[in-house]
Amino acid sequence: MSGTIRAGALLLAVLALAALLGPWLVSAAPDTVSVEHMLAAPSAAHWLGTDMLGRDVLSRLVSGGRMTLLVGIGVVALAFAIGVTVGLVAGLVGGVLDWALMRLTDALLSFPALVLAIALAAAFGPSLSHAMLAVALGLAPHFARLARAQAQAVGHALHVEAARAAGVPPGWLLRRYYLRGALPTLVTQASLSLGTAILQVAALGFLGLGAQPPLAEWGADMSASLDCLRSAPWVAAAPGCAIFLAVLAFNLMADGLTAARDSRG
Numbered sequence: 001m002s003g004t005i006r007a008g009a010l011l012l013a014v015l016a017l018a019a020l021l022g023p024w025l026v027s028a029a030p031d032t033v034s035v036e037h038m039l040a041a042p043s044a045a046h047w048l049g050t051d052m053l054g055r056d057v058l059s060r061l062v063s064g065g066r067m068t069l070l071v072g073i074g075v076v077a078l079a080f081a082i083g084v085t086v087g088l089v090a091g092l093v094g095g096v097l098d099w100a101l102m103r104l105t106d107a108l109l110s111f112p113a114l115v116l117a118i119a120l121a122a123a124f125g126p127s128l129s130h131a132m133l134a135v136a137l138g139l140a141p142h143f144a145r146l147a148r149a150q151a152q153a154v155g156h157a158l159h160v161e162a163a164r165a166a167g168v169p170p171g172w173l174l175r176r177y178y179l180r181g182a183l184p185t186l187v188t189q190a191s192l193s194l195g196t197a198i199l200q201v202a203a204l205g206f207l208g209l210g211a212q213p214p215l216a217e218w219g220a221d222m223s224a225s226l227d228c229l230r231s232a233p234w235v236a237a238a239p240g241c242a243i244f245l246a247v248l249a250f251n252l253m254a255d256g257l258t259a260a261r262d263s264r265g
Contacts, residue, residue, distance in 0.1 A: 002256045002259060002260060003256075004252050004253075004255050004256035004259065005252070005253055005256030005257065005260070006256075007252050008248075008249045008250065008251070008252030008253035008254075008255075008256060009249075009253060011245060011248065011249040011252070012246075012249040012250070012253070015065060015069070015242070015245060015246055015249065016069060018062055018065060019062055019065035019066040019069060020066070021062075022059070022062025022063060022065070022066065025058070025062060026047075026056055026058050026059040026062065028046075028055075028056040028059045029059065030055065030056070030059045030060040030063040030064075030216040031055065031214045031216070032054075032055060032056070032059075033053045033054055033055060034050070034053075034054030034055070035053075035054055036054065037050050037054040038050065038051075038052060038053065038054045039051070039052055039054075039228060039231065039232040039235070040054070041232075041234070042234055046058070048061065048234060048238050049232065049234045049235065050235075051221070051224070051225060051228075051232075051235045052224070052225070052227070052228050052232075052235070057234065057235060057238050058238070059216075060216040060221055060239075061216075061218075061221075061238050061239060061242055063216040064216040064217050064218045064221060064239060064242070065218075065242060065246075067128075067211070067215070067216060067217050068198055068201070068202070068217065068218050068242075068243075068246065069198075069246070071128065071132055071197075071198070071201050072194050072195075072197045072198040072201065072246075072250075073194070074132060075132050075135050075136045075139070075197040075201065076136075076139070076190050076193045076194050076197050078132070078133070078136040078140075079135075079136040079137075079138075079139035079140045079142075079143055079193065079197075080143055080186070080190055082136065082137070082140040082143070082144075083139070083140035083141060083142065083143025083144040083146075083147060084143050084144070084147045084179070084182070084186060086101050086105070086140070086144040086147070086148075087101075087105075087143060087144035087145065087146065087147025087148035087149075087150075087151060087182075088147050088148070088151050088174055088178050088179060088182070089101070089174075090102060090144070090148045090151070091147065091148040091149075091150070091151025091152045091154075091155060091178065092151055092155065092170060092173065092174055092178060093170075098148075101144070102144075102145075102148065105141045105144045105145060106141075108137075108138070108140075108141040109141045109142075109145070111138075113138045113139065113196070113200065114138075114200055114203060116134075116137075116138040117131075117134045117135045117137075117138045117200050117203075117204060118134075118203075118204065118207065118209065119134075120133070120134035120137055120138070121134040121204050121209040121210070122209060126208055126209045126210070126212060127210075127211075127212065128201075128205075128210055128211040128212070128215065128217070130209075131201055131204040131205065131209055131210035131211070132201065134204070134209075135197055135200045135201055135204070136197075138200070139193050139196065139197065142189060142193070143186060143189060143190075143193075146182070146185055146186060146189055147182050147186060150178070150181055150182030150185055150186075151178045151181075151182060153181070154177055154178050154181035154182070155178070157177075159177075160173065160177050163177070184261055185261070187257070188254060188257045188258050188261060191250060191253050191254040191257055192250070192251065192254035192258075194250040194254075195246070195247040195248075195249075195250035195251045195254070196247075198243065198246050198247055198250070199243065199247050201217075201219065202217070202218050202219030202222075202243050203219060204219065205217045205218070205219030205220035205222075205223065206219040206220065206222055206223040207223070208220075208223065218239035218240075218242055218243050219239070219243070221235075221236075221239045222236050222239045222240055222243075
């Protein structure tokens with residue numbers, strides 16, 4: 001295991017432990033309002049201070065961390081399922097279906113991913129589930145392109161052509177050869193997409209198109225703290241740093257996986 005992967009895994013483990021152990025780290029609930037403690041500075045009672053409603057920032061940070069990590073994994077899983085299915089089917093079947101699916105993929109790839117996610121989330125309506133779907137649809141074309149390219153490469157292998165000539169069912173070919181051959185590249189793409197998914201979901205939350213109050217979510221909490229950015233910068237700094245560290249962790253792991261794959265190839 002390379003040093004880059006170890007660094008990313010260690011950083012991710014710290015964030016995951018903080019999110020999982022959050023209820024034992026802080027006593028205050030993330031949505032408990034305390035008017036007398038509004039915008040309190042970091043102290044022994046509130047390690048990261050409080051926000052404009054007197055809610056404990058650390059409590060909302062760890063609660064939002066559980067939400068953010070689960071959302072990121074869910075988004076990438078959905079994008080993986082959609083994109084890989086489209087790409088493998090296009091590579092296996094070929095012909096008109098391949099052409100139609102790839103033209104649709106190219107059309108989606110022509111938009112910047114975040115712009116496409118914003119447009120889809122605005123069309124679906126503001127909610128966390130809609131934001132997840134919008135980001136997943138924006139990431140799916142990348143998986144589709146990779147899966148199709150790998151499927152075409154695997155499809156020309158002699159053992160695959162022999163299996164096809166022997167009458168092996170397409171579904172079995174898809175699972176046994178196409179998916180297995182594409183999996184190393186797709187796993188690397190998935191690890192890189194986790195950071196992108198977290199960043200885009202947080203951006204949609206920041207714009208009011210994702211998680212809605214009072215749900216604790218890093219992007220939405222940053223947006224809510226803009227009015228007190230000068231007087232209480234810790235309110236926005238905590239979720240902002242958490243987003244940065246989460247994206248950095250996944251990107252380090254993706255870079256390490258890419259380097260390891262290239263060294264073997």
